Amino acid sequence: MTQQGMKKATGMNEYQGRSLWGEAWHRYKKNKVAVAGLVVVIALLIIALGTIVIDLVTHESVYNELVLKQDIYRKLAKPSMQHIFGCDEYGRDIFFRMVWGTRYSLFIGVSSILFALAIGLVLGSIAGYYGGKIDNFIMRIMDVFLSIPSMVMAIAVVTALGTGTFNLVLSIAIPQIPRLARIVRASVMTVRDREFIESARAVGANDRLIITQYVLPNAMAPIIVQTSLYIGQAILAIAGLSFLGIGIQPPTPEWGSILNAARTYMRQAWHISLIPGLVIMFTVLSLNAAGDGLRDALDPKLKN
Amino acid sequence: MWKYILKRFAMLIPVMMGTILVVFFIMDQSNVDPAKIMLGDAATAENIAHLHKQLGLDDPFFVRYFRYLGNLLHGDLGISYTYKTSVAGQIASRLPNTAILAGSGVFLTVIIGIPLGVISAKHQFSIFDNVSTVFTLFGAAAPAFWVGLVLVMVFSQHLHLFPASGMGRGTVGLLKSLILPAITLSLSGTANVARTTRSSMLEVIRADYIDTARAKGTDERTITLRHMLRNALIPVTTVVGLNFGVLLGGSVLTETVFAWPGIGRYVIESIKSQDIPSVLGCVVVLSILFTVVNLFVDILYAYIDPRIKAQYKSAGGSK
Numbered sequence: 001m002t003q004q005g006m007k008k009a010t011g012m013n014e015y016q017g018r019s020l021w022g023e024a025w026h027r028y029k030k031n032k033v034a035v036a037g038l039v040v041v042i043a044l045l046i047i048a049l050g051t052i053v054i055d056l057v058t059h060e061s062v063y064n065e066l067v068l069k070q071d072i073y074r075k076l077a078k079p080s081m082q083h084i085f086g087c088d089e090y091g092r093d094i095f096f097r098m099v100w101g102t103r104y105s106l107f108i109g110v111s112s113i114l115f116a117l118a119i120g121l122v123l124g125s126i127a128g129y130y131g132g133k134i135d136n137f138i139m140r141i142m143d144v145f146l147s148i149p150s151m152v153m154a155i156a157v158v159t160a161l162g163t164g165t166f167n168l169v170l171s172i173a174i175p176q177i178p179r180l181a182r183i184v185r186a187s188v189m190t191v192r193d194r195e196f197i198e199s200a201r202a203v204g205a206n207d208r209l210i211i212t213q214y215v216l217p218n219a220m221a222p223i224i225v226q227t228s229l230y231i232g233q234a235i236l237a238i239a240g241l242s243f244l245g246i247g248i249q250p251p252t253p254e255w256g257s258i259l260n261a262a263r264t265y266m267r268q269a270w271h272i273s274l275i276p277g278l279v280i281m282f283t284v285l286s287l288n289a290a291g292d293g294l295r296d297a298l299d300p301k302l303k304n
Numbered sequence: 305m306w307k308y309i310l311k312r313f314a315m316l317i318p319v320m321m322g323t324i325l326v327v328f329f330i331m332d333q334s335n336v337d338p339a340k341i342m343l344g345d346a347a348t349a350e351n352i353a354h355l356h357k358q359l360g361l362d363d364p365f366f367v368r369y370f371r372y373l374g375n376l377l378h379g380d381l382g383i384s385y386t387y388k389t390s391v392a393g394q395i396a397s398r399l400p401n402t403a404i405l406a407g408s409g410v411f412l413t414v415i416i417g418i419p420l421g422v423i424s425a426k427h428q429f430s431i432f433d434n435v436s437t438v439f440t441l442f443g444a445a446a447p448a449f450w451v452g453l454v455l456v457m458v459f460s461q462h463l464h465l466f467p468a469s470g471m472g473r474g475t476v477g478l479l480k481s482l483i484l485p486a487i488t489l490s491l492s493g494t495a496n497v498a499r500t501t502r503s504s505m506l507e508v509i510r511a512d513y514i515d516t517a518r519a520k521g522t523d524e525r526t527i528t529l530r531h532m533l534r535n536a537l538i539p540v541t542t543v544v545g546l547n548f549g550v551l552l553g554g555s556v557l558t559e560t561v562f563a564w565p566g567i568g569r570y571v572i573e574s575i576k577s578q579d580i581p582s583v584l585g586c587v588v589v590l591s592i593l594f595t596v597v598n599l600f601v602d603i604l605y606a607y608i609d610p611r612i613k614a615q616y617k618s619a620g621g622s623k
Contacts, residue, residue, distance in 0.1 A: 140319075141322070144323050147319055147591055147594060147595040148587070151550070151553025151557075152553050153587075158575075159575045159580075159583050160331050232445065240449060243447075243560075244572055246575060262453060263561070266456065266461065267461060270457055273453045274454065276450075277447060277451075277453065280450065281450070284445035285441060288441065
């Protein structure tokens, strides 16, 4: 308090000497919910990477032992000290299956949104920067894609291409391309008429250089915020597809596919239904909290 | 106004053609040979070649696409490989069930989401607002199908209040079987609508014209409904319209959880039996439905916001 008072008295700005991102981080730190969300997300990333390292070092022997090995005597065992999340219909420990399944939800979620963002960036920045006929042409095509509900589109893609991991990424990414392209376009349009763009043009920079070096870096904040919020949606979509039996295939321990089995054994084993769903929910909740925090930090005007 | 509606309908045609082109192209990437599936054990190289010719499967892509479009205009979506009957017939018999479910979903979304948002905004930072905010955060993050599973465990298996699956007969039976799937389907939408309503209400709640209305002695109810809500409703309408697409996609999951005999379940059955014309037909019908609903939402704007109507009048219907 006194320090702040000092700064005010001496005419020093609280935000002096910080970049946009430094300033945003300063505001982000004050948002406890957002920080909690970020901590969970980082923890999940560490878990996902940790299991990959374990698999590489042990040549998947730990994976086979803990995640895949079936034990009929533990079939549908309730949560206990040995198996905190209980066991599934093949007697496999659900806790370890969830831990090893983290990578699928997280990495497929992130990579599908990044994939959609890459294409959305190109289409959206061209449409937004040039405007006119090019804009109209690109955005009408995007409208066509938008008129197919995203889950329905994902189902169509998986049906046609099959259920590989890459196809799954595609099926989640394609419906998000027009949404991201729209956001990029809107953000680019707010920047393209600024003076510094004009001055770049006056110095003779070509369009590609202007878009990549001057327009996009200044239009990135809202794009990053929306992207972070879409990752949660992507994780829900992957879980949904796996639940339907057209996502990641068993015995791979994907979160949604664990819930698929739950439906059959709901009467005997409530824990199979309850626990994976809670984990998915808290993951998406954390991602959303981190994304919301980012939005508030980058654009304090939006906060109400 | 009519000119605007007509124009929007005219614009629907190229969008629809494009949508079907995209869907048709995606499904065309499938390497499933329909002839093999239809013939089953009788599949010899000769039979397959014969059937290919008969179905026109060897024709160029655009020939097949325009043939599909032409047939679609006659209400013909091809023949299901597994049922050996018309896909259109299969869809038509299930469409009402999906419509009932989706309609109830939208209904719940609106009658729960909007009041939640309005009350939260009017009593910002109250206990109600906090509880409602937590609900919207959880509602948006929970996988809908999982919520369905939990509802079944609680309300059908433990409390025996509602059936766990299927569609009940008679009005009471239907309503009883509809409640859990409708709640499941509407949850994320309700959360979204409540959140949007709250934030757009907060934008208008401190506007000067609200003070004016109060100064003139207008009662609080009229202020809330006519002066605040009506102005706050435009973004909410957009969210409800867009949410209809999420709802249609979600119906696939919800219908699977509750064994609801609608299009969503038909899609999944068809995928498992590699019945490509059925999957294609369902995707086309769901997309058309979504497009028409969004057109309807666009027209609705003009009724909610007289400014938009005036804009179309003065600009001669152009956007």
